[in-house]
Amino acid sequence: MKIGFIGVGLMGGPMAHNLLKAGYELKVFDLVPALLKPLIQDGAIAVDNARLAIEGVDCLITMLPASEHVLSLYLDEEALLEHIDPKTLVIDCSTIAPDVTKIVAGAAAKQGITMLDAPVSGGTKGAKDGTLTFIVGGSAAGFEAAQPVLSAMGKNILHAGDHGAGQMAKICNNMLLAIHMAGTAEAIQLGVNNGLDPKVLSDIMVQSSGRNWSLELYNPYPGVMEAVPASKAYQGGFKVNLMVKDLGLSQQAALLSCSSTPLGALARNLFNLHAAQGSEKLDFSSIQQFYKPK
Amino acid sequence: MKIGFIGVGLMGGPMAHNLLKAGYELKVFDLVPALLKPLIQDGAIAVDNARLAIEGVDCLITMLPASEHVLSLYLDEEALLEHIDPKTLVIDCSTIAPDVTKIVAGAAAKQGITMLDAPVSGGTKGAKDGTLTFIVGGSAAGFEAAQPVLSAMGKNILHAGDHGAGQMAKICNNMLLAIHMAGTAEAIQLGVNNGLDPKVLSDIMVQSSGRNWSLELYNPYPGVMEAVPASKAYQGGFKVNLMVKDLGLSQQAALLSCSSTPLGALARNLFNLHAAQGSEKLDFSSIQQFYKPK
Amino acid sequence: MKIGFIGVGLMGGPMAHNLLKAGYELKVFDLVPALLKPLIQDGAIAVDNARLAIEGVDCLITMLPASEHVLSLYLDEEALLEHIDPKTLVIDCSTIAPDVTKIVAGAAAKQGITMLDAPVSGGTKGAKDGTLTFIVGGSAAGFEAAQPVLSAMGKNILHAGDHGAGQMAKICNNMLLAIHMAGTAEAIQLGVNNGLDPKVLSDIMVQSSGRNWSLELYNPYPGVMEAVPASKAYQGGFKVNLMVKDLGLSQQAALLSCSSTPLGALARNLFNLHAAQGSEKLDFSSIQQFYKPK
Amino acid sequence: MKIGFIGVGLMGGPMAHNLLKAGYELKVFDLVPALLKPLIQDGAIAVDNARLAIEGVDCLITMLPASEHVLSLYLDEEALLEHIDPKTLVIDCSTIAPDVTKIVAGAAAKQGITMLDAPVSGGTKGAKDGTLTFIVGGSAAGFEAAQPVLSAMGKNILHAGDHGAGQMAKICNNMLLAIHMAGTAEAIQLGVNNGLDPKVLSDIMVQSSGRNWSLELYNPYPGVMEAVPASKAYQGGFKVNLMVKDLGLSQQAALLSCSSTPLGALARNLFNLHAAQGSEKLDFSSIQQFYKPK
The missing domain is CATH 1.10.1040.10 (N-(1-d-carboxylethyl)-l-norvaline Dehydrogenase; domain 2)
Incomplete structure (x- = not known):
């Protein structure tokens, strides 16, 4: 299973490492190229822009600082949703406003894409140790499908309800x-x-x-x-x-x-x-x- | 060991029962005489005023509604402290202002009386089941001396510090x-x-x-x-x-x-x-x- | 001088009446047609949609309930800004979020349109009596230009600063x-x-x-x-x-x-x-x- | 008319000066003797203790920092109320707890003494300029009697109600x-x-x-x-x-x-x-x- 991972900073970085450890193939992207180096050493493929990170992957994970970055990536500037293969499971682990999550997940649904909001708790230590808690919003089927991937990065995977409920x-x-x-x-x-x-x-x-x-x-x-x-x-x-x-x-x-x-x-x-x-x-x-x- | 118990309402009543169950001899007093009846049936001796409750006892326990009642009983109207035998261990289980506790305990100390503040948590259920928590203020020696009595009424006996620290x-x-x-x-x-x-x-x-x-x-x-x-x-x-x-x-x-x-x-x-x-x-x-x- | 007025409810209605009283020609529109009748009786011309209200007027005044209505009217659904003649002075009297005001005024500026935010205080009584206070955001020139119109509806016309400052x-x-x-x-x-x-x-x-x-x-x-x-x-x-x-x-x-x-x-x-x-x-x-x- | 004045600090000092200016004879006392000097220069008679300040005066004014000082002076340590001539009008200008005021005024009433609480607002500037506001609690008769004296120190003399109402x-x-x-x-x-x-x-x-x-x-x-x-x-x-x-x-x-x-x-x-x-x-x-x- 191939995963695209966008946003590999303090939290996303160690999360991506844990996915590599668990045997997933990873395409990684970040606006700060220096953050990609340690992941390349561990076997990830670094790409030059967000759109390349979604090509040929089964799952896309994003870990961004705030609502505006998520809006920009999926809907506005990058408009990633228009380019994602509908079979890709999309998991946004950013902590953002629930109403923004609903807008993005609604737009994804229109494209036939299954999207989950899965903000985490546990901090950088939890990210490193793979003991994060994921609080997930989205369909039951999506929640099921995400279990293996999320389990590689966390200990508790909790289903809060529909889109935005995780946030x-x-x-x-x-x-x-x-x-x-x-x-x-x-x-x-x-x-x-x-x-x-x-x-x-x-x-x-x-x-x-x-x-x-x-x-x-x-x-x-x-x-x-x-x-x-x-x-x-x-x-x-x-x-x-x-x-x-x-x-x-x-x-x-x-x-x-x-x-x-x-x-x-x-x-x-x-x-x-x-x-x-x-x-x-x-x-x-x-x-x-x-x-x-x- | 003989115990005087003043204030046998919703909390004090079941606490006194538990002392009787544990085999202590009890002299009980309350401004509401009806509250004394069930305790008499269980073997307590009811007395007609507060001063009689302190005669010949090894320990006095009080459980009163508020600061003013404690002040009135020990210092002002009843001035009980002037009549208590210094060998009596005095335990006030009322929840009152810490500064009032300090005033009363200070006056007790002048008479050579060991006094503890021992407010409880656990509610009426804890009082009935004998599972109260006592949070105790006063000397380490007093705290030691009170252990058997308090254990008959509660599960956790915690020492918070000097006079008033329990409150x-x-x-x-x-x-x-x-x-x-x-x-x-x-x-x-x-x-x-x-x-x-x-x-x-x-x-x-x-x-x-x-x-x-x-x-x-x-x-x-x-x-x-x-x-x-x-x-x-x-x-x-x-x-x-x-x-x-x-x-x-x-x-x-x-x-x-x-x-x-x-x-x-x-x-x-x-x-x-x-x-x-x-x-x-x-x-x-x-x-x-x-x-x-x- | 011709004025278009959109939103003639509890506040906008009496404000529009005062403009008529002051001798202005008025084109009025509201989503609730019943609100237009008393204004027609006083000489206003009622139009069937927002876009007709901006045709041939020197000034447009809007008085809407909340941020989303202003966004919808000027930018999204009605996209009025694309159709307003740049010589028209646009005054939004709605009380809305300052950041939304800035977005709309910014878009107006790109079309060469002078726009002011001019939320009011004084309530329905002030609206009827023509004693409202207008707290105005926008350019000094726009503020000057708006004086006669606003003076017909209010007593205090205060300039708070640039776009959004009124809000x-x-x-x-x-x-x-x-x-x-x-x-x-x-x-x-x-x-x-x-x-x-x-x-x-x-x-x-x-x-x-x-x-x-x-x-x-x-x-x-x-x-x-x-x-x-x-x-x-x-x-x-x-x-x-x-x-x-x-x-x-x-x-x-x-x-x-x-x-x-x-x-x-x-x-x-x-x-x-x-x-x-x-x-x-x-x-x-x-x-x-x-x-x-x- | 002779006035005793106890407490001549930052506020009481200038207030006493204004009484001297208005022609009143003043006996002054303060625990800090240095505070008395400027008043002596202006004609006040300094005395050595509180009890001397009440001898032969028609009116006593006190200006103390807090509740405990008022209690101590009138009731506890100094027990001044036991020594005040019932014909003396007693005005406490301290800002203290209303319930403490009521206790002291109640004790005064038992001795037949008319007492007022008259806390001030206006700060040190108002004290110097004689423009203080007095907010007075006590009987209507007492309030009347105090008018000339208070007017020498302040501009607004307001009657709030019975004892403690001023506070x-x-x-x-x-x-x-x-x-x-x-x-x-x-x-x-x-x-x-x-x-x-x-x-x-x-x-x-x-x-x-x-x-x-x-x-x-x-x-x-x-x-x-x-x-x-x-x-x-x-x-x-x-x-x-x-x-x-x-x-x-x-x-x-x-x-x-x-x-x-x-x-x-x-x-x-x-x-x-x-x-x-x-x-x-x-x-x-x-x-x-x-x-x-x-």
Whole structure:
């Protein structure tokens, strides 16, 4: 089975490596040619433009930064959808606005092309280790067909519903993540400001109803947990500006659907204020610093 | 070992029963005499006023509604601290303001009395089943001494630190709980408003970084989980007005310590608005209804 | 001078009447033909489609509900810009997203057409009385040229800057209006809940630093001021769902420009929650009811 | 008429000077003796302790930093109420918690003493110029009696209601002030981030429904207005930490009265976060900097 892969940066790069490891033939393209070199060494065929990446492949995977790149590639400037063989399974792993996903997937459907949205969670570490979670939107048949390919790059392959549902579920998840991460930071700082030990308090809450993923696996207070970004000066991990982007997508979706998300909206603003203070490249658990008296 | 127990309502009642079951001799008092009857049937000795409840006991346990009752009992009107034998171990299980706890415990210390704050979590069900969590503030020696008694009523006995630390840790925990419960309701409603199935979305988030206690054990969306309040018209459980009280304590503590808790403050207001719309007696996961378009 | 006018609903209708009164010849079009009748009686010429409304006119005015209608009319379905004589001055009075305004005005400029965005404030009353405020974006020359026409419909004609600046300034203004209206309601309710008289409190604040447009001219508490919506069961005025729309535009602009608007985001959510409880057709000062214990 | 004056710091000092200017005989006391010197030069009699300040006076005025000082002076340590001649009119100008005011005024009433709460607005400039606003709580008779004295120090003397109503009205006002100041900063920054000129935008909003005291008299954006703190590096004016204190009082009152103040609570947290970043001594309009991308 031959796969075309467009967008081989921080996430797409290691994902493509895992496909090569799993024995797939790969045609790869990126606007930054330097990114292609390590993949060529591992056996991928590098091509010079997006259109060459779709020739003769059974599956196309794209991993792009934002909605505008996906629109541009599939519909506008590159208009790839007009050139893709309808038998090609198209999987867009970018995290973008669900309504943009629906537009692109709708256009694909008109050409008889099966398209899936399959945004990932798990970060660069998950991409390298092949332990990503894929949250997939699209038909049941498409979801079935994508299993082998996605399994080569991830551990959990979850079906959220029809086109755009993968994006939507990821956005909901990341909004909730931002809320409990900031909430966890707030609760710990409140305790510390009142004389509690952050580790003792974290241990108590993790055994109580305050328990959540941030508290249990990603404690934002420096020194409470080893090997998390908080104990490494907030280096690595999931950057603040990426969380701001995902929170923006959730607020965009809330506006379009007349939904009320007061905590989500506040979380977006807290992370955005934190980013604007110069923290956009730190791990998102650095929101702890935002709460800390200077 | 003889125990005095003051305040045998919804929580204190079943807690006292469990002490009787464990073989302790009990003197019980409550301002509402009717509450004493079932305990008398199980072997407790009912007394006519608070002062009689402390005569000849090795341990005194109190379970009162709010800060003012604790102040009144120990310091002001009843001035119990002036009459307690210094050898008596005093355990206040009420959930009250940490600064009030410190005042009372400080006054106790002046009389040579060992006092602990030991607020509980686990609700009426935990009180009945003897599976409460006690979050304890006070000396290490006091914490040791209280183990057998508390173990007769609960499963987890956690030491948070010095006087008031038990209250403070509980307040932090419940603020975080309120944040992730409301955040979970918001995220699910956002998904539902965009066409996702609440059960599918919940399943995806519980396997992802959005995971938290509310999502995993107490899903607020009707029909997603069996046997939780959301699937029983939000009856039973932890009532909205009690959550509003605990959130008030967290905000009080934030004001006194100059802490910033934007999400906690917003959560307090959301639950308070929800309560003011007539929902104060529903389970707190009914915040889901607050987000639902009517 | 001949004017084409497209969109003669609640706002556009009375605006067109005022142009007729001022002596302008008018060609009018609306998708709802019934709206055209009263204008025909006053001397307007009704036409059957949008393209006829631009024939032989010196100026085109459009007043449409939302971004998608403006896009559709000027660029997509009707593609009016391809047919407008470059000498025609085009004024869009719709309140829409600034980035959409820029797209349309940019396309107009390519055709050599002078276009202005001129969203209004003042509501249906201002439209009838000819006392609207126009907040105008576009070139200084265009702004000059539009003065006579806009003066026939409004009292204040303000120049905010280049294309889109009119929309942007209106959005900022209405976000601030929503914040101080909700803030005023909150402050008065806090006072009332603590025993203050709403009129006495309002009088004190209007003489102090709490003073703002909502408090001074549009008091949201029933009975404090005569002749405002609050004293007429919140009928008439500026409806909640229109405020929710404008707050949505402000949040959209905040997301696109990476701006932090925590209070604006919260205000949008409070008005949206209020609307979802069945108040979308009430005047926006009914947010007072949202704060009132039931 | 003889007046005792306790607390002659930044606010109390100039207020006492104005009383001297108006011809009143003054006995003054402060825990910081150095503060008494300039008043002695102007004819005041300095005394060595609080109790001497109440001897033989017709009126006592106190201007203290916070609730605990007022409690300590009148009820606890100094227990001044036990020594004040019932014919003395007692006016507390401190800004403190309304419930503390009620406790003290209640105790005064038991001694037959007429007491008023009369917190001020207008800042140190208003104190010097004798243009303060007094927001007064207490009986109508007391309010009448206090007119001449208060008029010597201020311009507006407003009666808010019974004991504590002065405090409550001031708290409501300052909460609303904080909301529209932060809201104004947010709206201007949103406009600036989208290319608007801050002065043009401010001018438009001040002529529109966004108008408010902050925008009109105290524009927070540097350079828009002359002679305001924003154009003097946020020096002088009303300091951030004092606004945080007043917002704390409003939140305290909201908690005690089960009121919902989501915008007020958020404003308190925004100003507190701003203070914690090292801005507590800047004028409160410096909240503009909090919104500005760095």
